[in-house]
Amino acid sequence: MRENKNRKKSEKEKKNKKLELLKNKKLLLIILFVFALITGVTTVIIVKNIKQAEAERIESEKRAEEQRLEEERLAEEARKKEEEEKAQVEAEAEAEAQAEKQTKTETPTTKTASGGNCTVNFGTLMLINPNFTVSTSWIANRKTQLISVSKTYGISEAKSSNGDNLMDSEAAKHLNEMVKAYESYNSGHTMQTRSCFRQVGTNCGRLCAKTGTSDHHTGLTCDLIDSTYGTELNTDHYSNHKEWQWLKANSYKYGFIDRFPEAWAGSSMSEPINVDANGSTGLFETWHYRYVGVTAATEIATGKYNGGKYDSLEHYLKSIKKVSDLKNGKC
Numbered sequence: 607m608r609e610n611k612n613r614k615k616s617e618k619e620k621k622n623k624k625l626e627l628l629k630n631k632k633l634l635l636i637i638l639f640v641f642a643l644i645t646g647v648t649t650v651i652i653v654k655n656i657k658q659a660e661a662e663r664i665e666s667e668k669r670a671e672e673q674r675l676e677e678e679r680l681a682e683e684a685r686k687k688e689e690e691e692k693a694q695v696e697a698e699a700e701a702e703a704q705a706e707k708q709t710k711t712e713t714p715t716t717k718t719a720s721g722g723n724c725t726v727n728f729g730t731l732m733l734i735n736p737n738f739t740v741s742t743s744w745i746a747n748r749k750t751q752l753i754s755v756s757k758t759y760g761i762s763e764a765k766s767s768n769g770d771n772l773m774d775s776e777a778a779k780h781l782n783e784m785v786k787a788y789e790s791y792n793s794g795h796t797m798q799t800r801s802c803f804r805q806v807g808t809n810c811g812r813l814c815a816k817t818g819t820s821d822h823h824t825g826l827t828c829d830l831i832d833s834t835y836g837t838e839l840n841t842d843h844y845s846n847h848k849e850w851q852w853l854k855a856n857s858y859k860y861g862f863i864d865r866f867p868e869a870w871a872g873s874s875m876s877e878p879i880n881v882d883a884n885g886s887t888g889l890f891e892t893w894h895y896r897y898v899g900v901t902a903a904t905e906i907a908t909g910k911y912n913g914g915k916y917d918s919l920e921h922y923l924k925s926i927k928k929v930s931d932l933k934n935g936k937c
């Protein structure tokens with residue numbers, strides 16, 4: 607009985623040992639599996655990191671190269687710009703020197719009555735008429751001192767003339783202000799020039815003047831037209847319309863005068879134009895506006911030296927003692 611009991615106990619111990627061994631084997635397998643898993647994942651992460659670092663290095667090198675090229679490009683651009691500016695400054699200096707040279711050799715202010723006249727020294731009060739004439743070379747030189755009112759201010763010519771819409775820069779600035787004021791007064795209308803500077807005059811009686819005698823040579827004058835009424839200049843057309851009335855009443859505020867008012871046209875209706883000793887102009891052009899500066903324009907328009915009536919430039923210059931003899935062209 608006791609023997610049997612011992613055998614059973616021994617068998618039970620054997621069984622327990624077997625179970626213990628099996629349990630240990632399983633644990634070992636689990637440990638091995640976990641180890642392999644950790645090793646695998648770690649390897650994958652390390653490889654991934656190496657690849658990423660490599661990609662970042664390549665990208666960074668690429669950016670550095672791009673930046674270098676961009677810096678080179680900017681440096682080249684700056685160098686070119688500097689060269690261009692230098693060339694421009696040199697060209698301007700050259701042009702200035704040329705202009706000065708030309709002015710010295712052929713300045714309007716040094717002309718005498720034989721090839722130009724004394725009144726060209728008067729600046730914006732410059733007087734050119736059949737008794738105060740200028741030479742063709744003086745006129746050609748005057749042209750080089752003018753700017754284009756079309757290009758500078760966008761004021762267009764109603765019809766192309768031989769003057770290229772040129773004008774003295776101070777006069778053009780005031781013309782632009784006057785044109786804008788007229789266009790805002792007469793909404794929807796456009797004021798254009800019909801002719802500003804002219805190198806060559808025309809011989810057609812009391813509506814125009816011959817080369818050397820024309821107020822258009824001064825570069826201070828424009829024939830003006832409201833394009834709504836057409837492109838032709840004629841007295842009837844003008845006196846009936848708003849732009850003539852407005853210009854006559856307001857132009858002096860911008861330094862412009864009606865250069866050839868009807869009251870000063872004189873008795874001569876044909877050649878020779880009668881510019882007499884008293885200041886009649888011999889011309890009647892309702893569209894012809896001349897810049898003389900705001901002070902003189904105000905005194906002329908309000909008739910300071912003509913009993914309150916619109917003056918002529920000739921009579922005004924005699925009144926302020928700028929010229930002594932209108933008939934014989936003497937200052």
Ligand SMILES: [Zn+2]
Nearest residue numbers: 828829891894
């Ligand atoms: Zn004119």
